[in-house]
Amino acid sequence: MAVSYYTPVSYSPSYPFLLPPPLPLLTHRHASSSYSSYSPPLPSSSSSPRKLHVRHTCAASGVDAKPEVKLETRPMLPPYNVLITGSTKGIGYALAREFLKAGDNVIVCSRSAERVQEAVSSLRNEFGEQHVWGTTCDVRNGQDVKSLVAYAQKNLKHVDIWINNAGSNAYSYKPLAEASDEDLIEVVTTNTLGLMICCREAMKMMINQPRGGHIFNIDGAGSDGRPTPRFAAYGATKRSVVHLTKSLQAELRMQDVKNVVVHNLSPGMVTTDLLMSGANTKQAKFFINVLAEPAEVVAEYLVPNIRGIPASGSTRPTYIRFLTGGLRLGPGEIST
Template sequence: MATVAATLPFRAPTYLGPATFLTPSAAGARFPDRPQQRRLVAGGRHRELARIQAEAISGGGGVARRDPMVPPYNVLITGSTKGIGYALAKKFLMAGDNVIICSRSAERVESATNDLKKEFGEQHVWGTVCDVREGKDVKALVDYARGKLQYIDIWINNAGSNAYSYKPLVETSDEALMEVITTNTLGLMICCREAINMMWNQPRGGHIFNIDGAGSDGRPTPRFAAYGATKRSVVHLTKSLQAELQMNEVNNVVVHNLSPGMVTTDLLMSGATTKQAKFFINILAEPPDVVADYLVPNVRAIPTNQSMKPTYIRFLTGLKAYSRIFSRLAFGARRNKYVVED
């Protein structure tokens, strides 16, 4: 079952789209013959403006209609040509959904897309190049998604980087720090911004899932401090976006946290160079397909149940982690499961 970390009660749906905030002079130019509209926009009273819009569209009730979200779902996953992103894509496709994958590498996008099309058909999977650190790229990704599928139900922000660097911060290069921070923090913010802008204009609305990682629980991450700091910020960003959406009475878009735990990807395994790292990887890590088998049904259950409450879905719960550590210490379980320990 998905773990619900926070639930924010949403008000009646009265917000149909992004509010436009103009200066008084600009508002006067835009609405020269409509003083009431001019005052609303110039004053930034987006809730009242949204109410007027809702009444006009819904027929006077003041409540915008939201179409029910039913499968198959349209899914977009960033950083999805390998690792957990690719495993999630396959699992959604196995469930009958339509999937858009992307990454920075045109070669990996082409290879992954071709492989998935061979298995699941030409009409269910698409791929495109996108650098999440670039706003223009993410905007182009949204346009691509609209062109192929018209709308996205589930957007998963999986793209992340540790610059394949496991060393103390004092030994980390400027280039590696910029790679980690711009991908994991700036890229996530840009993707959330564009996903929200896309979804709140969709009749079905949408769900955004931000994937966290080591450090998101506040525990130290020696040898990859920058990565841990960025993943800690994922939780805060998600909570802030949940509060912003509630504040603006946006009831058709929800932002969630998704925690895959330790996954035996290239990123994780490249750091299996110390006794402690090998110990915890063998005990706690799982292959991408095993993690995806758990996460995808829990993600799909949210729109299936018509839920519009923020959730925190965790694969590796605290209870599971402690029970595995106990089994290892008491019975030697999972020793050398993935890497040979010293």
């Protein structure tokens, strides 16, 4: 059984004139319309309910110029058009399946053409050809991401939900002093540069859509500022995810952009290839099996809450967290 542990993190900005103070932290157990116009829906039935925290911040995220677009401020009606980077396996693939189960249209992508073909074929066999598309994309390459946007516009016309899930730890767990240049470049260019490029292109696309859109940036271990020994570079890049999201929220607010919203999404500790690549001892594998959740379980709880945001018509940024034991614990700490 996963251990839930959460220490609230201060999100007061360095420049308080850009962002008002955050609203109270809500959970699905006590969310109320008196706190916000958005109350996350209850998860679907399950054998054991898990805590899902939604932190409301304020503002939105950034682009250079405010376009002349007639905005639609009413709630977005489903089905939604969803694009997920790094979605041919792991949590990205599980999220794609859950959106498709809800009746949405989904584009999956990754660097590997073979994995894209396999994922699209599997999803189409399960959900039909008319709801699933896939293409290759290396998020580190600006032209690749521009081509991804063009592919989405061609097949979906517009994107309501863009999830930045692509990430890497170079499949290497070791002290930073032992990391190669190639390892560090792989981690930083994928997790930081790639995220920036995807946010830039997603915002440029969505700001010209009458109904706008929502961007969700997935964080990971290190995002709360706790140390991440043996994968320090990965943790540092995930810490930057939170800062980037807050900065983009401030930029969009300063430019009075109201139809694009950037959110943080935390899946907690998920049993994926990325995580298991570091399980090089029996003890490590044991704790991962105890604390981590399967990707399918995490996606089952996250997707209804993600979909609830456009459905509500809310334009307020959120921080959606699925709390498993490991990600909210400092290295070497176990809380029961």
